Amino acid sequence: MASMFLIKLATTLAALSILQSSLANPLPSYFNTTGEEPPRIGKKCTGTINSAASVAAAVECTTIVIGFQATLTIAAPTGATITMQGSITFPYYQWAGPLMVVTGTSVTFDGGGYQLIGNGLSYWDGLGGSGGKTKPAPLLRINHSGTFKNVNILDAPMRGVAIGGASITVSNVNVDNSAGDASTLGANTDGFDVSSDGPVTIEDCSVHTQDDCLAINRGNEITFTGNTCAGPNHGISIGSITSDTTVSNVVISNNVMTDGVNGFRIKTDEVATDSYVTTVTYSGNKLSGITGYGVLIDQSYPSVLGTPGTGVIVSGISFTGTNTIAVTSTAKRLEINCGSTTSCPG
Helix, strand or coil, X not given: CCCEEEXXXXXXXXXXXXXXXXXXXXXXXXXXXXXXXXXXXXXXXXXXXXXXXXXXXXXXXXXXXXXXCCCEEEECCCCCEEECCCEEECCCCCCCCCCEEEEEEEEXXXXXXXXXXXXXXXXXXXXXXXXXXXXXXXXXXXXXXXXXXXXEEECCCCCCEEECCCCEEEEEEEEECHHHHHHHCCCCCCCEEEEECCCEEEECCEEECCCCCEEEEEEEEEEEECCEXXXXXXXXXXXXECCCCEEEXXXXXXXXXXXXXXEEXXXXXXXXXXXXXXXXXXXXXXXXXXXXXEEEXXXXXXXXXXXXXXXXXXXXXXXXXXXXXXXXCCCEEEEEECCCCCCCCC
């Protein structure tokens, strides 16, 4: 029988493993690592975990605040089902992160619509990772296979969700950094970053952010479908692509974007070598209100339309079906900046 445990209990274990090198007492009787958990109804209160002694009381609440500087790591057993019974708030600490990591094989994670709250308003200074406050990133790292669904991520300090697990489907995840629009305080707040051997499917999710809605940095068999991107996001992106990197067999389909700076973007480092972006298909997407570039393929990153390199081969890029890309009056529908016909054969 697959194991089931509640995220409250996983939080308990993470806190205990961080705060105590060994446990003098056995685990609470309500935790069973081999069978299913009996249903438990949380109290409508906020519990703060800032020591081993505080765990027992905190996990009785529907909202849990992780009150110490450490990654909440859930190393789930094979076949486990993880559910949330309340929201988790990560307190303000300047450190590198990540804030939360899930690992395991064939794991089912169902957040039940609860929130992972990153306290971004305390960090945002308009500088992102380029200076100012040290911002933990990502808020969530998904390194397991299986499924991850029904989670609302609010106010990530910087990058929202990083996906490194293979054979993973992520669905109904809402990344909401809309509060970062004010005074352009939010920066480097990517919605989803993918570096995975695949397959990876991201579907029926929504992102409001000030950087890439999606950034595929490395991987194979990656599908991004039925999602919504909003806010001054930087687009559905591949890259930036560095040296010795391959992105292949990507499907971008049936997504809706409004008010992005870029629509579709492929960006490769000017100095990158021995890298490939191949077999990318765009189909059935609807983009509107794009303020910068509808489609941008640029081999001069980190410049925009600078002197391009030739060390990344971009090939097999296709637009099928109907893709609607509406730009503002000052934007450009298409810009291609390649170093040579060899590095961009089509």
